[in-house]
Amino acid sequence: MALPDPVPRPIDHVLRGAPDAPALLDRAGGWSFADLERAVASVAGWLVRQGLAPGDRVATWLPKTRLACVMPLAAPRAGLVHVPVNPLLRRAQVAHILADSGAALLVTQPARAATFEDGDVPASCRVVDETQIGFDAEGPGPSTADPQALAAILYTSGSTGRAKGVMLSHANLWLGAVSVAHYLHLAATDRVLAVLPLSFDYGQNQLFSTWFAGGLVAPLDYLTARDVVRAVERCEATTLAGVPPLWVQLLEADWPAATAARLKRLTNSGGALTPRLVRGLRERFATAEIVAMYGLTEAFRSTFLDPAAIDANPDAIGRAIPFADVMTVRADGERAAPGEPGELVHAGPLVAQGYWRDAERTAARFRQAPAFAAHGGLAVWSGDTVVEDEDGLFRFVGRDDEMIKVAGNRISPGEIEEAVLKGDEAREAVAIGVPDDRNGQAIVVVLAGDATGEERLRSRLKTALPSFMQPARYLWRDALPRNANGKLDRARLRAELLDGVTS
Incomplete structure (x- = not known):
């Protein structure tokens, strides 16, 4: 043509x-x-x-x-x-x-x-x-x-x-x-x-x-x-x-x-x-x-x-x-x-x-x-x-933003975090994409709060978010790290996850 x-x-x-x-x-x-x-x-x-x-x-x-x-x-x-x-x-x-x-x-x-x-x-x-x-x-x-x-x-x-x-x-x-x-x-x-x-x-x-x-x-x-x-x-x-x-x-x-x-x-x-x-x-x-x-x-x-x-x-x-x-x-x-x-x-x-x-x-x-x-x-x-x-x-080198891509769907970490924090299960949350063989990336949410609320959180998100936005894992901590400006240190959490450090 x-x-x-x-x-x-x-x-x-x-x-x-x-x-x-x-x-x-x-x-x-x-x-x-x-x-x-x-x-x-x-x-x-x-x-x-x-x-x-x-x-x-x-x-x-x-x-x-x-x-x-x-x-x-x-x-x-x-x-x-x-x-x-x-x-x-x-x-x-x-x-x-x-x-x-x-x-x-x-x-x-x-x-x-x-x-x-x-x-x-x-x-x-x-x-x-x-x-x-x-x-x-x-x-x-x-x-x-x-x-x-x-x-x-x-x-x-x-x-x-x-x-x-x-x-x-x-x-x-x-x-x-x-x-x-x-x-x-x-x-x-x-x-x-x-x-x-x-x-x-x-x-x-x-x-x-x-x-x-x-x-x-x-x-x-x-x-x-x-x-x-x-x-x-x-x-x-x-x-x-x-x-x-x-x-x-x-x-x-x-x-x-x-x-x-x-x-x-x-x-x-x-x-x-x-x-x-x-x-x-x-x-x-x-x-x-x-x-x-x-x-x-x-x-x-x-x-x-x-x-x-x-x-x-x-x-x-x-x-x-x-x-x-x-x-x-x-x-x-x-x-x-x-x-x-x-x-x-x-x-x-x-x-x-x-x-x-x-x-x-x-x-x-x-x-x-x-x-x-x-x-x-x-x-x-x-x-x-x-x-x-x-x-x-x-040739593609990398993405500057923090987008998560699951099964071809572009997902905003902020939208995941907003849905998580609408309940009382966690005080703070950071959503991060990690490599996944089947879907390209999987969603991991690191939370400050009590892990006893995880079952309730999972149940709530099943009705709040579509299937491709469902987190694969939740990692619970007493507190989340912050940078020098007092903001959540997303870069540190991402590096820890990608290096296999979850504690």
Whole structure:
């Protein structure tokens, strides 16, 4: 596929497949591109009739239903902003997103809505059962919106505090779809098994990039690796995107040789592939290309590694994706020399518009691009340390913030600590990520308090936090160490844990 001119369009223009070509496949059957276009128009028409103001936020808290797949295109077509909520989140996290985004509408399912407590849903937000929205009514045609207009807010965790909303324009989403379809060489014959949450930029892009290429998406909510194996066979999938913990599970599953041979493309983000994982994937999926990628929600994605280079460079995160201007910057603002560590900075049209209603955090992360950048304007300063080799490949060195990443999910230590301290079991708490073979990292919480409250704490957090945010271990102490400024000495605790010292 030749790289198109980087002229952005409204995101719903990604429906480029032939009208009678298959576009979506689930257990209820299949939709052609004509069916999908009709559904997008119908849902957009329903939204228009709700009397919402242009730019109002529409949140969805859904598994991968057909409506969940349609709403990312229908809401922007209606002149609204889509706010997808991770279906794994619990009511407290959803309540924060609804309040922070100022959502005027939440589309969900009765069982989910029933978990809300008084005060969780703002008075200005109406809750709608997804079954009230049909796919066969009249609605507007393709959008004529300004490509720079806000189209979506995706919530992502930061190192402190609650999740923050990343503002994405039509242009951000459109050019991300074009870029990925290009460097993955997606085609109309491809069938993409979408197992990642559609609330993630990585998961949502599976819809956009596949439909831009004219291919088929098969959304799947899975419980076990065996579910994925069966879906690959049932959907005749050619492409599967995942995160390292998923690959670990899939390599432990029983794969019929013919089913494994169906996959011709495996893509990875949300954590680095280890040489061991690469070898395992090579052995199990001998005919598939393995595409390693690095990204951050604030700029969608920054780099990808050519599949032909992964065996010789298993620690590399690759080169800039199309439309991305990626560079390594020293602390003094100058370009780092080859082999010299520096901060990864991403400029260009994939850079988001900042954090929703959060000028302080926007100013900290979105700053002027370096003078030597090919693209001026705002750039995302990632906080990640990388080196660029003489051959132009970037390699990840480390993360400057304290984020924890479990099974590909970015988790704020502050959010874990806040949930822990809402009860009376502990006086203080520090959440730390430690290496874990299966999930990348595991959460360890060091607490000041009486260990007799641990059972009560575990029980409380099971209802307060989603499964991927559950601590794996609790370490109880009489008091937690403090630094010279009197603050909790997180660095010392982290070093002790990583060195295996827990006393």
